[in-house]
Amino acid sequence: MNENNHVILIGYMGAGKSTVGLELARKLNREYIDLDTEIVLSEKKQIPAIFEELGEPYFRAAEAQVLKAVKGEKVISTGGGVLYFQDTGRWMKKNGTVIYLNAPFEELYERITGDGNRPLVMNNTAASLEQVFNQRDIVYREAADLIVSVSKRSVEDTLDEIIVKLTT
Ligand SMILES: Nc1ncnc2c1ncn2[C@@H]1O[C@H](COP(=O)(O)OP(=O)(O)O)[C@@H](O)[C@H]1O
Numbered sequence: 001m002n003e004n005n006h007v008i009l010i011g012y013m014g015a016g017k018s019t020v021g022l023e024l025a026r027k028l029n030r031e032y033i034d035l036d037t038e039i040v041l042s043e044k045k046q047i048p049a050i051f052e053e054l055g056e057p058y059f060r061a062a063e064a065q066v067l068k069a070v071k072g073e074k075v076i077s078t079g080g081g082v083l084y085f086q087d088t089g090r091w092m093k094k095n096g097t098v099i100y101l102n103a104p105f106e107e108l109y110e111r112i113t114g115d116g117n118r119p120l121v122m123n124n125t126a127a128s129l130e131q132v133f134n135q136r137d138i139v140y141r142e143a144a145d146l147i148v149s150v151s152k153r154s155v156e157d158t159l160d161e162i163i164v165k166l167t168t
Pocket residue numbers: 011012013014015016017018019020077111112150153154155158
């Protein structure tokens with residue numbers, strides 16, 4: 001039996017997981033968790049400082065730990081690297097409905113380029129970010145129960161599709 005019944009948003013940086021998740025929680029009248037926000041609060045450091053001072057492996061472990069501690073029927077916005085450990089996707093499937101917010105790399109890159117709050121964007125070229133996107137896209141698809149396009153589309157429109165898919 002499932003322990004929890006969350007709605008879990010996954011996808012690459014810039015897909016709108018944080019933006020869509022907050023609104024989705026409001027519409028579904030559920031509590032909302034953004035894993036990045038939880039980590040910032042518990043570490044009392046911003047994401048770039050966590051990467052710089054504690055390292056990416058530390059951040060990945062914290063991310064998986066925070067995710068697995070969420071109980072109930074919440075809406076969870078993950079970070080783009082949340083599937084870093086192989087067992088995380090399995091945990092998600094057992095604990096909720098996993099929705100992959102998907103768009104072409106070029107569109108997502110437009111949204112995130114120059115953002116100083118995303119260490120991967122600051123420290124990598126567009127070509128290597130695209131490579132990461134291509135690797136992760138496979139993993140996101142494997143983990144997803146539903147795939148929703150966020151390409152050239154408003155947040156409202158995306159929300160409507162998610163709500164229809166969750167309730168049919
Ligand atoms: N449907 C959309 N169309 C255009 N821009 C969007 C859309 N959804 C989110 N954005 C913008 O893209 C950026 C990244 O959104 P965010 O919610 O932080 O993504 P994520 O949490 O997946 O990294 C923000 O500037 C946000 O306003």
